[in-house]
Amino acid sequence: MIRALLKMGAERFAQRYNYDTAYMSHIVDTSTAAGLRLSTLPLYSQFRGPKQARDVWAGAMLGSTQEGDCGPCVQLVVDMALESNVPAKLIALCLEGNAGGAGDVGLGYRFAQAAIADTPDLAELRETIEERFGATxxxxxxxxxxxxxxxxxxxxxLGHGQTCQSVQIDSTTIRVRHQT
Known part of the structure; x- marks a missing residue:
């Protein structure tokens, strides 16, 4: 019963976002316990904090996801950000390599990239976010x-990784540029 519910949830997610959830089904089919744990990850990853900092959260999610993948997962994050009314132009600027010009989305994006790489500007970005939007x-x-x-x-x-691809924002195709 639990397995069927997990698979049904994955299928709804796949339909909502036009996203390949074959890896989710593989996990659930292999281990219900693993599938249950996978289903709890959004409790952590989707904690968005205060509404006024939504763009910072979206930028941080985009920056982190892009660092790990430039394909379907980035497209998913973009789609979720657009669904949350994050400005498409600011998302595009980050993907095109101009996070500095992307306002609060760029602030979150640069923060994620700095946290991952432990760069010298991390402390300043952290302070900016906390001063402007609070600890949450x-x-x-x-x-x-x-x-x-x-x-x-x-x-x-799990062998379900995909090659890099362009990202769609509304009707525009963006070729993702990785930060170096």
Whole structure:
């Protein structure tokens, strides 16, 4: 019964976001216990903090996910951000390599990239987020920065990783540029 519910949830998710959930089905078919644990990851990754910091969270999720994958997982994060009314232009700027010009989305994106690489500007980005949006926003951005890589790495580990692809934002195709 639990297995059927987990698979039904994965199928609804696949339909909602036009996303390949074959790896989720593989996990559930192999181990119901593993499928249950997988189903709880969104409790962590989708903690978005205060509404006024939504764009920072979305940018951090995008920056972290892009660091781990430049294909379907990035497209999923983009679709979820657009669904949350994050401005498409700011998302595109991050994907095109101009996070500095992407406002609060870029702030979150740069924060995630700095947290992952432990760069010298991390302290300043952390302070900016906390001063402007509060400690809860910083927690949400940190959750996003650490969790965006989970699914790409999990998919690759299971043999379900996909090659890089362009990302669609509304009717525009964006060729993703990785930060160096």
């Amino acid at each position: 926003a910083l927690i949400a951005a940190s959750f996003a920065a650490s969790s965006g890589r989970i699914f790409p790495v999990l998919k690759r580990g």
